[in-house]
Amino acid sequence: MTRVRRVAVSSPQTRLAHARGRARGRWRVPALDPGDAERAAALYRRQRAIGLPVLLALAGLLLGLPLVFTAWPALDTVRLLGVPVSWLLLAVLPYPAMALLAFAQLRAAERAERRR
Amino acid sequence: MAALAAVALVVLGTLLIGVRGVAALRTTSDFLVASRRVSPLLNSAAVSGEYLSAASFLGVAGLFVKDGVGALWYPVGFTAGYVAMLVLVAAPMRRTGALTVPDFAEARLASPALRRITAVVVLVIGGLYAVPQFSAAGQVLAAVTTWPYWAGVVIAGAAVSVTLALGGMRAATYVQAFQFGLKLLLFIVPAVWLVAQAGPEVRTAALHPVEFTRFAADTPVSFQTDAVLLVDEPTPVHRPDGTADVLTSGRHAVAAGTVLVFPEGAAVPETGGGPPPGGDDWARPLLDPNDTGHPVLGTWAVLIATALGTMGLPHVLMRFHTSPDGRAARRTAAITVALLGVFYLFPGVYGALGRVLVPELYLSGATDTVVVALPSRVDPGWGGTVMTSLLTMGAFAAFLATSLGLLLVMSGAIAHDLLPGGLRGLRITVVPVAAVTVLLALQAAAIDAGTLVTWGFTVAASTFCPLLVLGIWWPRLTTAGAITGVLTGLLASCGAIAVALFGPPVDGVWGLLVTRPAPWSVPLAFAATAAVSLCGRPAPWSRAALLRLHLDEDTRARGTGRRPG
Numbered sequence: 001m002t003r004v005r006r007v008a009v010s011s012p013q014t015r016l017a018h019a020r021g022r023a024r025g026r027w028r029v030p031a032l033d034p035g036d037a038e039r040a041a042a043l044y045r046r047q048r049a050i051g052l053p054v055l056l057a058l059a060g061l062l063l064g065l066p067l068v069f070t071a072w073p074a075l076d077t078v079r080l081l082g083v084p085v086s087w088l089l090l091a092v093l094p095y096p097a098m099a100l101l102a103f104a105q106l107r108a109a110e111r112a113e114r115r116r
Numbered sequence: 117m118a119a120l121a122a123v124a125l126v127v128l129g130t131l132l133i134g135v136r137g138v139a140a141l142r143t144t145s146d147f148l149v150a151s152r153r154v155s156p157l158l159n160s161a162a163v164s165g166e167y168l169s170a171a172s173f174l175g176v177a178g179l180f181v182k183d184g185v186g187a188l189w190y191p192v193g194f195t196a197g198y199v200a201m202l203v204l205v206a207a208p209m210r211r212t213g214a215l216t217v218p219d220f221a222e223a224r225l226a227s228p229a230l231r232r233i234t235a236v237v238v239l240v241i242g243g244l245y246a247v248p249q250f251s252a253a254g255q256v257l258a259a260v261t262t263w264p265y266w267a268g269v270v271i272a273g274a275a276v277s278v279t280l281a282l283g284g285m286r287a288a289t290y291v292q293a294f295q296f297g298l299k300l301l302l303f304i305v306p307a308v309w310l311v312a313q314a315g316p317e318v319r320t321a322a323l324h325p326v327e328f329t330r331f332a333a334d335t336p337v338s339f340q341t342d343a344v345l346l347v348d349e350p351t352p353v354h355r356p357d358g359t360a361d362v363l364t365s366g367r368h369a370v371a372a373g374t375v376l377v378f379p380e381g382a383a384v385p386e387t388g389g390g391p392p393p394g395g396d397d398w399a400r401p402l403l404d405p406n407d408t409g410h411p412v413l414g415t416w417a418v419l420i421a422t423a424l425g426t427m428g429l430p431h432v433l434m435r436f437h438t439s440p441d442g443r444a445a446r447r448t449a450a451i452t453v454a455l456l457g458v459f460y461l462f463p464g465v466y467g468a469l470g471r472v473l474v475p476e477l478y479l480s481g482a483t484d485t486v487v488v489a490l491p492s493r494v495d496p497g498w499g500g501t502v503m504t505s506l507l508t509m510g511a512f513a514a515f516l517a518t519s520l521g522l523l524l525v526m527s528g529a530i531a532h533d534l535l536p537g538g539l540r541g542l543r544i545t546v547v548p549v550a551a552v553t554v555l556l557a558l559q560a561a562a563i564d565a566g567t568l569v570t571w572g573f574t575v576a577a578s579t580f581c582p583l584l585v586l587g588i589w590w591p592r593l594t595t596a597g598a599i600t601g602v603l604t605g606l607l608a609s610c611g612a613i614a615v616a617l618f619g620p621p622v623d624g625v626w627g628l629l630v631t632r633p634a635p636w637s638v639p640l641a642f643a644a645t646a647a648v649s650l651c652g653r654p655a656p657w658s659r660a661a662l663l664r665l666h667l668d669e670d671t672r673a674r675g676t677g678r679r680p681g
Contacts, residue, residue: 031657031660032660032663032664032667036667037660037663039667040663040664040666040667041663043666043667043668044662044663044666047666048589051203051204054199054203055200055203055204058196058199058200058423062192062193062196062419062423063416063419066189066402066411066412066415066416067412069400069401069402070402070411070412073400076399076400076401079323082320082323083323084323084399086400086401087185087188087401087464089401090185090186090188090189090192090401091188091461091464092461094192094195094196095192095195095456095457095458095460095461096457098195098196098199098453098457099453099454099457101199102198102199102202102449102450102453102454103450103454105199105202105203105450106202106446106447106450109207109446110443110446113443113668
C-alpha cells in the first residue's frame with residue numbers, strides 16, 4: 001500500500017495571499033515603463049489641480065461657518081418655520097453642500113482619467 | 117424585556133450572517149478584505165455601517181444635551197472626513213494594493229520599522245475608538261434593563277469576538293451593509309414618531325431652550341457611575357425605598373448605584389462639568405463646553421480632528437480595499453458622503469427633545485443614553501416600549517458594526533504586522549483583543565463616548581493623515597521623515613490626552629488646546645515630516661512609487677501585466 005501524499009490545491013489568488021505572508025521583507029523596487037510614467041505624471045498633476053480647489057471649498061465652508069455665527073449672533077434669533085436660522089445652517093446645510101462637492105469632485109476626477 | 121429581545125435579535129442576526137460567510141472563508145486575504153469583490157454602493161453602505169458607531173447613534177444626541185447645539189459640529193466633521201478622503205486618499209491608497217496602513221507604509225517607503233510603528237498606532241486608535249463602543253453598549257443595557265453595567269459590556273464583547281472568529285470580514289461586509297440600512301431605519305422612524313407624539317408644547321419648548329434650573333416634576337435620577345453634585349441651596353431628596361434626606365449646600369459625592377428622587381420645583385445641582393443645559397451659551401451653534409471663551413477655536417479643533425482623522429481610521433481605510441480598483445474606491449467615498457448626510461440630519465432631533473424631556477441625565481453623566489430614554493417619556497404605554505426596543509436594537513447594531521471592524525483591524529495589526537502569522541494567528545488574536553477592550557471599557561464608564569472617539573480621531577489626524585497625504589502627494593517624503601512625523605504626532609496627541617485625563621486642570625485657551633490638541637498636533641506632525649524629509653534624500657525609486665498610485669487601472673493592467681487587485 002503506497003501512502004498518497006495529500007497536496008493542498010488552491011486558487012492562484014489564495015497562493016498569492018499565502019506567498020504574501022511569507023515573503024514579507026522581500027520588497028521589489030517599483031518601476032513604471034516610460035509610457036505609463038508619462039501618463040501617471042500627467043494624471044498626478046491633473047488630480048492635484050482638481051483636488052485643491054475642492055479642499056479649499058471644504059475648508060472655507062467648515063471653518064467659515066463658525067465665523068459667520070460669531071459675526072452675526074442675530075442668526076440665533078431669526079427663525080425659519082420656528083427653528084433658529086443658525087441651527088438650520090449647522091444641522092442641515094452642510095450635508096447637501098458636502099454631497100454636491102463630493103459628486104462634483106468625483107465627476108472631475110473620473111473625467112480626467114477618461115481615455116481619448 | 118422587549119428591549120432585551122431586540123438586542124438578542126440583533127446579536128443573533130449578526131451571528132447568522134457571520135456563520136453563513138464561513139464556507140467562503142479561505143485565506144488571510146479573504147478574511148481581511150472579502151476578496152475585494154464588492155460594488156461601490158454595497159461597499160459605501162458597509163463603510164457607513166461601520167462608521168456610524170455608538171458615538172454617532174447615541175453620543176451626538178448626548179453631547180447635544182450636555183454641551184449644547186454646537187455638538188452638531190461633530191457629525192459635520194465626521195462627514196467632511198469622507199470628502200477629504202475622496203480627494204486625497206481613496207483611489208491612490210487602493211492602488212497600492214496594501215491591506216492596511218502598515219502595508220501602505222511598506223509599499224510606499226519599504227520600511228519594516230515604519231510598519232511596526234504604524235501597527236502600534238493602529239492599536240492606539242483602535243483602542244480609543246473601541247472602548248467607548250463597549251462602554252456605550254453597557255450603558256444602554258443598564259438603562260433599559262435592571263442589569264449592571266458590566267454585564268452589558270461582557271455580553272457585547274462575547275458577541276463580537278464570536279462573530280469575528282467565525283466569519284471575518286466577508287461576513288462583516290454584508291453585516292455592515294445590512295446594519296447601515298437597519299440603523300438608518302431604526303434612527304429615523306423613532307425620530308419622526310417622537311416629534312409627532314411629543315405634542316406642540318414640547319416641540320415649541322425644544323426650539324426655545326431655557327436653562328435647566330428647577331425640576332419640572334418629581335424626578336428620579338439613577339447614578340450608574342460615581343458622580344459629584346454641587347448644591348447651592350438645601351435640597352430635599354428621597355430614595356426609592358422612601359427614606360428622605362436633605363442635600364446641604366456644598367459638594368456631595370454620589371456613589372454608583374444610588375437613585376435620588378428630586379421633588380418638583382427643587383433647584384437643580386451643578387456637576388462641575390460645565391453649566392446645566394439650556395442656557396444662552398448652550399443654544400449657540402458653537403462648541404465651547406468648558407467655557408474657555410474661545411468658541412471658534414473650540415469648534416475648529418473638533419472639525420480639524422474629525423475631518424482629518426477620518427482618513428486615518430484604520431478600520432475605515434481597510435474597508436476601501438474591498439473595492440475592486442481605485443475608481444470604485446473613489447465612488448465608494450463619494451456615495452458615503454451622501455449616505456452619512458441622511459443619517460446625520462437626525463441626532464439633533466433627539467438632542468433638542470432630550471433637553472426638554474430628560475435634562476436630568478446631565479446630573480448622572482448618563483447623557484449617552486438620552487436617545488433610548490426618550491420614547492418612554494413621550495408615551496409610557498406600549499408605543500414607547502416598542503420605540504425604546506427599536507432604538508436599543510439600533511444602538512446595539514451601531515455598536516456591533518463598529519466594534520467588528522475595529523477588533524478585526526487591531527487583531528490584524530498584531531497578527532500580521534507585529535507577529536509573523538497567518539489565518540490561524542489572526543483568528544486566535546481576536547479573542548484576547550476583545551478581552552482587553554472589555555476590561556478597559558469597564559474602567560471607562562464615566563467618560564463620554566463622544567470625547568473618547570474624538571481623541572481617537574485626533575490621534576489618527578496627527579499620525580496617519582500626514583503619512584498618507586504626504587506619502588501620496590509628495591515625492592520628496594523620506595522614510596526618516598515619515599517615522600519622525602508619525603512619532604511626533606503620536607507623542608503630541610497622546611501626551612495631551614494623558615495630561616487632560618490625569619494631569620492638573622488647565623484653564624482658558626491652554627486648557628482647550630490640551631483637551632483638543634488637533635489644531636497644533638496635526639500641523640506639528642506635518643511640519644516634522646516635511647522638515648526631516650527635506651534634510652534627507654528620498655530613495656531613487658521614490659518618484660515611481662508615488663506616480664504608480666496615480667496611474668489608473670486600465671493602463672496598469674496592460675503595462676505591468678499585474679491584475680489590479
